[in-house]
Amino acid sequence: MPALVKKTSSPQTPSQKRPQSLQAASLKKIPWLVHGFSTRLYGLTTCYGGRTLNLGFTKDDKRLSVEKNRESFLTALGAKGQGRTRGHKSWPLTTLRQLHSDIIHVVHEPVVGPLAGDGFTTNAPNIALGILTADCFPVILVDKKNRAVGAFHAGWRGTVARIVEKGLGIMRHRYGSLPQDIYAAIGPGIQKCCYEVGEELKSSFQSQFDYADELFHEVFDSNPVHEKYPLLFLTARAPGHSDLGPTLHLDLQEANRRQLLSAGVPEKQIEVLNECTACNVRKFFSHRSEKGFTGRMMAIVGIHA
Secondary structure (H helix, E strand, O other): OOOEEEEOOOOOOOOOOOOOEEEEHHHHOOOOEEEEEEOOEEEEEOOOOOOEOOOOOOOOOOHHHHHHHHHHHHHHHOOEOOOOOOOOOEOOEEOEEOOOOOOEEEOOOOOOOOEEOOEEEEOOOOOEEEEEEOOOEEEEEEEOOOOEEEEEEEOHHHHHOOHHHHHHHHHHHHHOOOHHHEEEEEOOEOOOOOOEEOHHHHHHHHOOOOOHHHHEEEEEOOOHHHHHOHHHHEOOOOOOEOOOOEEEEEOHHHHHHHHHHHOOOOHHHEEEOOOEOOOOOOOOOOOOOOOOOOOOEEEEEEEOO
16 A cells, blocks of 8 residues: 655744645645645644644634634645735635535635535636545545546545545546546544444444445453452353453444445555544544544645646
8 A cells, every 4th residue: 555655844943833744645746736634733723732733713713823724734735826815825725614414516616615515526726625624534536637636524424425436426427537547545534443433333334335344343442450350340240250342443444445446446546544533632633532622634635727
């Protein structure tokens, strides 16, 4: 599996450092493409500990700080030049009021205010499409042949609704995109190690995918107190001790990778980032690990004229 290349810069102090981003190696080779997945590092936000790069308009952060963070991130990625708006160096940014849905918009020009939905596509140059996440997976699709792109917010609801597969279908209808010409990148998100779910989710996936059982894993949590003092947990139940029982975990990253494979995208053209947002809150925002008090990362994709 091709590696992902980390792009960063390093002036002296955190307040001076440019935002850090992660980029897919195969997408970096496309000369007309701008893309990147943000981390929480090196921004102006102070409400989430230190100086962080919150890119979402959350109730805890100042709007001006978020706007400056967005401008800084876009210019660091190279989304600048032609098409910029007055007072801004970067391209106009189109975002979504994300609903955990399968609603996808086709964007022809910059949009004022967020659209309601969870995905969009474009073949128009000098427009940045932005997907916000804090555990869900951002998915970027690029049609290298027809110069078209898509960006999608894939939480479990969107994944069950086949949002990535639907997005590929819209790109085929609008731009003539064929699966064999698609290059995909799945950004950072909550990995199966931390994504505990209920049985009802398994049923939802089983109703849609014949490979659903392969996406779920039972995990037995260890408990140091239980292991050191087993007699404290003695019960009448055979074999005599209460175990902690398995919890059910979902591999949402693999669910979206398998969806792309099923849609015909070649395996070698799908890149994934195997870092867990919930495990590494020093680097990423995580809604689950930080109990909702957190910022938002952003995945960006756009086309140079």
